[in-house]
Amino acid sequence: MRLGLVLADRQEAEMARDAESHGLFGVLAGTGDARTAVTSAVYASTATDFVRIVVKVRLGLEHPVTVAEELSVLDNVNNGRTVVLVDSGDLAVDDAADEVAVLREALGNRPIQHEGPRWKVPAGLPANATAPKAIAVTPKPAQIEIPFWTAIAREPAECGSAGSVQPGIARIAGSLSEDRALVTAWAEAGATHLLLELPEGGEAGNRAELLTMISRYLAPEVGMPHFPRVMSDSRVPLPWPGNGRA
């Protein structure tokens, strides 16, 4: 199982940079106002080079073609690192499924001609006489296909083991023993990617300590079965003389 970090609203750039420098797989952006999730993800993207940018997309707030266009721009800004975490919001199940279908088709590599219970794309409205029967959203995403996480577990018991990816989200306590037990429980339940929320919103003051705990103790613990703890409990290697680390 791999660990990631939940970003606090308006602290996306600094926290994403910290997550990357601590070797985490990714970050979750869009935890504040759902309407500004893509902006949050852009700020996390331009501050980093490698971490996956998981962006929480609330359905039902905007036409899905517009959302697809924003996601495609985001994916080009971050060179193919986008992952979409779907939040169905207030939509009924069928409507949410239709909206996700439009999003995925719009981000795909074939022209779209979609007719479902919620959306018809293109709309085929009489006033738009010269519009063709199909459209193609451009630019295309940088990656072959943007991963969609349509569900995320909030408890280890919600995890399934059938799919190749089972994301989860959990808040750590800031205590090594408690948090070691927490992540171990998730790993044993079959989670593949666990996004960690820092306690008290992860203020900058103790964020460095918490990230060190995550990267030095928690990530190795769930990175392999039967992790030999001597490797994280041992003393940190000496720095280059004069480089500052005590």
Next chain:
Amino acid sequence: MRFGVGLFSLQCTAMQPRHWTGAYRDMRELAVLMEDLGYDELWLSEHHFFYDGYCPALLPAAASVLSVTERLRVGTGMLLLPMYDPERLAAVANDLTARSGGRLDLGVGMGYRDIEFDGHGVSRKQRLPRMVRGLEVLEAAEAAGGAPIWMGAQLVDPVKRAGQRGHPLLFSAALPFERCRTLTQIWEEGWAESGRPASDKPALGALRNIWLTEDSSEREAARDWVRASYVQYAGLGWTLPAVGEHQQQDYAEETDKAIADTVETTISGSAEECVRQLKQFDEIGIKHIAFRLILDGEPRDALENQLRRLADHVLPELRDRVPA
């Protein structure tokens, strides 16, 4: 005067293919360079469903630039307002304004392509009421400290409406100086009709095709990049309508003539000549000039060279004369 560069549209064209990710990276790098060179503004442009990836989502693109700069303003020139949910748009613009320390300029236009309306489920017949409704929402946001609204228009009625509503215009680079002057007068009539004091009038803006050089072969190359970049607009079906004595330029039906006429708007020559022509805009109240330097076929080193040349030889002359 204040100086910017545009229009960043992040395309991968038939004539200048590249990876879109590289286009977005280049824009961030150029924005940092522009900021270092003393430019004030970067302007983006929007279209939808075009083969070359013409940027369809300006606020995420603006966020990418604002997040890597500290002083440069970023404007949308123009965001096609009728195609968006205005409340959501206002929320995103407010967020970006807060994050960037107030460096977003929200230019809005109506759009004109049926395919773009239909792909977003909007009837073209509804574009004016949706535009007005959207403006009401954005104006309320602006009054509460949100992004300043700009408008793009080239017909008499929309230009006058912009004046009446109190929003500055950013004129297309395809408009010759004389047409800019006519439209500025119409905008000022609208401003006066609204009862606003003349002393509160905002400065207007104009995109300008420009290339500072005294080398004839370089000048011809630059004019050809201008030509190639307007072929894109022929493909988009854009038309510059007739206004008073100013004739229509129809990029779809009279492509070669319309493009040739537009290339003639290019300001080119020595620094003195560029300054002389730009001063004309200053004198009629157009004090934001966005150099239209993002051209089809133009190598990046030529662009960077031109950015430096204009920053060294033109900006200081005009900034000193009329501090913005």
